[in-house]
Amino acid sequence: MKRVLTVLVAMATITGALAGVSAAAYAVAGLAEEHLFTGASRLSNIVFLMLVFVMIIATLLTLAERKWSALMQDRVGPNRARINLPGIRNRSLAGIPHILTDVLKMLTKEDFVPGAANRFLFKLGPILAFAPVFALFAVVPAGPSVTVFGHRVDMVVATPDFGVLYLLAIASLAVYGTALAGWSSNNKFALLGGVRASSQMISYEVALGLSLIGLFLAFSSVQLPAIVGDLAVAGADATGQARYLWRTDGPFDLGLPAWGIILQPIGFIGFFAASFAETKRAPFDVPEGESEIIGYFVEYSGMKFGMFMISEFVEVVVLAGVTTALFFGGHHLPFGGEWLASQPLMQEHGWLYGTLLGTVFWLKVLFLIWVQLVIRWTFPRFRYDQIQTLGWKILLPLGLANVFVSGALVLWDPSLRALGVVGLLEIGVLMVLTMTKQESAEHGAHGGAHGAHGGHDHGHGHDAHALPSHASAASSH
Amino acid sequence: MADSHTMPEAKGHNPDTDGSLPPEGELESHLQAKHMVINMGPSHPATHGTVRLKVELDGETIVKIDPEIGFLHRGFQKSCENVTWTQCLPYTDRLNYLSAMMNNFGFLNAVEKLIGLEIPERAQYIRVIGSELHRLTDHLTCVGATGLEMGGFAPFLYGMEARELIQDRVTELTGARLTTSFGRVGGINRDLPDGWADKVRKTLTRTEELLVEMDGLLTRNRIFVDRTKGTGIISADDAIDYGWTGPALRACGVAHDLRKAHPYWVYERFDFDVPVGEHGDNYDRYLVRMEEMRQSIRIIRQALDTIPTGPIIVDDWRIALPPKPEVYGTIEGVMAHFKLVMEGIQVPPGEVYDATEASNGELGWYLVSDGRGRPYKVHVRAPGFPVLAAVPHIIEGKMLADLIPTFDTINMIGGEVEQ
Amino acid sequence: MDRVSAHFPEAVVERYVDRAGGAWAVIHADSLPKVATLLKNDPELEFKLFGSMDGVDRLHLAENDPRFEVVYILYSLKRNEHVRLKVRVSEAQPSIPSLTPLYRGANWWERLVWDFYGIRFDGHPDLRRILLYEEFQGHPLRKDYALRDRQPLIPERPIKDIFRGPGTSGHS
Secondary structure (H helix, E strand, C coil), X not given: CHHHHHHHHHHHHHHHHHHHHHHHHHHHHHXXXXXXXXXXXXXXXXXXXXXXXXXXXXXXXXXXXXXXXXXXXXXXXXXXXXXXCCCCCCCXXXXXXXXXXHHHHHHHCCCCCCCCCCHHHHHHHHHHHHHHHHHHHHHCCCCCCEEECCEEECCCCCCCCCHHHHHHHHHXXXXXXXXXXHHHCCCHHXXXXXXXXXXXXXXXXXXXXXXXXXXXXXXXXXXHHHHHCCCCCCCCCCCHHHCEEEECCCCCCCEEECCHHHHCHHHHHHHHHHHHHHHCCCCCXXXXXXXXXXXXXXXXXXXXXXXXXXXXXXXXXXXXXXXHHHHCCCCCCCCCHHHXXXXXXXXXXXXXXXXXXXXXXXXXXXXXXXHHHHHHHHCCCCCHHHHHHHHHHHHHHHHHHHXXXXXXXHHHCCCCHHHHHHHHHHHHHHHHHHHHHHHHHHCCCCCCCCCCECCECCCCCCCCCXXXXXXXXXXXX | CCCCXXXXXXXXXCCCCECCEXXXXXXXXXXXXXXXXXXXXXXXXXXXXXXXXXXXXXXXXEEEEEEECCCCCCCHHHHHCCCCCHHHHHHHHCCCCCCHHHHHHHHHHHHHHHHCCXXXXXXXXXXXXXXXXXXXXXXXXXXXXXXXXXXCHHHHHHHHHHHHHHHHHHHHHHCCCCCCCCCECCXXXXXXXXXXXXXXXXXXXXXXXXXXXXXXXXXXXXXXXXXXXXXXXXXXXHHHHHCCCHHHHHCCCCCCCHHHHCCCCCHHHXXXXXXXXXXXXXXXXXXXXXXXXXXXXXXXXXXXXXXXXXXXXXXCCXXXXXXXXXXXXXXXXXXXXXXXXXXXXXXXXXXXXXXXXXXXXXXXXXXXXXXXXXXXEEEEEXXXXXXXXXXXXXXXXXXXXXXXXXXXXXXXXXXXXXX | CHHHHHHCCCCEEEEEECCCCXXXXXXXXXXXXXXXXXXXXXXXXXXXEEEEEEEXXXXXXXXXXXXXXXXXXEEECCCCEEEEEEEEECCCCCEEECCCCCCCCHXXXXXXXXXXXXXXXXXXXCCCCCCCCCCCCCCCCCCCCCCCCCCCCCCCCCCCCCCCCCXXXXXX
């Protein structure tokens, strides 16, 4: 009971913190517009979105991952570090001091450069790995555009027309960091890791781009704010993912929203898998593969290694943010969005409305981060060639087929309802497939079926293994 | 990229091309790819203990591999030859440090054979229980490490939890977690503690639960199956030729288990099965180990239910220490105690080869005694030694990433291989 | 065993049974491959599993000529029994025909025996030291190799008050 309560309190705290920072972001952006020049809110957004939100979430994620994995594995997790201040002297503070100690440790460690390494490239590696990932978040809208202090404030750093293309282009730059890190350390293991990383990232970029094309077709745009869309207020039609495929009439809007996950479930799976591979986390962590080749950053120490590590966590946050904007309706509520927007209170206080929906966005991001953590700690690692097989032989044809099917459906029914129906069907089929696989596995038909657990001899699949009766007969000569 | 890395010799001279063009070999040399030789270990996360693997790679494929062992060599045989028979016991702990009790009991069994001694029934039961407990810890570590090194951290920690519970029980029994030095020639040096059997039963129940968890995480996990099925294959004939025994051989489909073939102690009284694989790949080795753990649990349960009362060590003061009241109270007791401690057990001259089924296979002992109270020769047939010898045969031509699960599932233990 | 005696009466020097009931046969070094081939390939014997082998230095035993004994343990899965073979070699000419062409499992064991006893195996493809390093002088399991004769590759730090195990010091 106490544990449940703790979790609830923690969740409320996190939500509150998100709301607070969102409110601060809007307020500061409005003030910047007021007192500085037009467009100054974008500068404050850089600070808030990219430094405050992404960095702080990524930093806390280092702890959250350890705590969550501990929960999954029957452990306690980090709780040893203490802060020697009155009142909290003997409190573990949920392990938060560990973040500080980690940072201190990395900053004070010897910054070692191997003698035969190329010093310039060696130092360039972590920077190149870190910067592009960080820059990715610039085009992701983290909240609605509202009026604060009489100025219009967008909760996004930049809205270039080429939106998602910017994402793909910058994401592919990150490969230089890992490849250079692997090559310049003059270590064979690091080289192997670098080669693995670059081949994996390059092959998954194809699947990554392809899985998004269906989405572009559906929303006729590659710009992220356009894909997220605007609500139907003041007579204008709703656009992007703010639309409803079907909705009830009446002041409170309830219906099936045109979110990317419903229109493009296959695209979502492809995108999620491919971008997971880009983050180089388990099960796609062959470049790291600590039990085989240790990884492309073997030779890095101190904060240079820390850069690689934190860039991995930043990638997780950015991936969650991008996926939210593309497939989970960005900052929109699944229902009641128009009702909320039409409330007089919300129309008067733009920052309040922005804060609410900004919190919604970040909660979705946290959910997706959690999904990534669960995947990370559940699966073992692929083999190198299996990763390539998955990318080229499964995700790529799947993405291609998805493009054609989606294109035809969008052409046939521009209201996207046909696409939505097919999408729901696809989700249903996937669910059914997952269920039946589990069942058939228990009946000994699936590939992983092996009989003879606890004496029951039901292993008559093609690879039935333990046959106790046979074995004891054979060995009792 | 796969062709040779030796430069073709330019044969003969061609007056037309000499001087104007570089020789043929040099032209081709731009396209030549050299094999990369990397050195895994002796200190590498995947080499349990310390093994150095010189691996020649062509891309990700292993062309040649040369395991180089001996970094953990401690001079086991030489040490044993210079101490009394009882003093050898701590050295045997360090052979397979994951299942020390099996080494202890295997050695003692061989010495008892050499003397021609039959130990009390209760001692035999305790030996069976201890052996099977340590077979559990050994297999748990092996299976857990297999999961760990393929990136799944959770199964490893589930395994560790069960292992720690069993280690606690082992500590209550022997006084040590890993280096137990348990048992003495002629029996066992201390009896089961009070209430220990019930604790063990509880531990086994929890272990079974954790086994189910590990099973759920690994056995039907598509990635795990892909990584292990069809990798590290060895045929039954090859395995026998290399001298494989134990779970690794059984995974090839050979139902050979010394506990069934030559039942020692009281193994023939228990009802247990010998799981057998079919393909001899990593997946089968993993499954065989999982199943063996369940069988071990069965054996321990039966043994705990049927263990008789009685003495735990032979009543022969030439072999076993006299009871303490005798030592303090009678001159004969003091004499026997003194002689036994100072001179050791006087094993009559002779030789013996005796084998027990340890967690990784046949643990054989070839002992020679010259009758002077110290072993003249202690040869140990470590089950991991022939298994490791076959690694080049298994892995050459396969991928580097396959090396890791193979190395895990054969469960090479540095301590016993390198003596 | 009887079959071996029947087939190659000249190969078997001596046969006896030890106290635990294990049957032993001492074989002439020259006829070892012949005997092993028979044991392995005879359809009724099929001693295919190469158990292990090791050497014994009989220097301090009562009967010590020839000085070395090499012990082979083979196992038959068909008959579920071990066979124990012995070959005696003299110190002057310590070499035996290798069994590696017959049993691949013999490879490392023969390297082990070479490493520790200095007995050569003719026809072994790769007779290197296995546990010790190539620079090691002598063969440490010979009885005349002193227990504390240390040959560290990297000089050891002298620590005076540490008792380095039993036995007499070999040098210094």
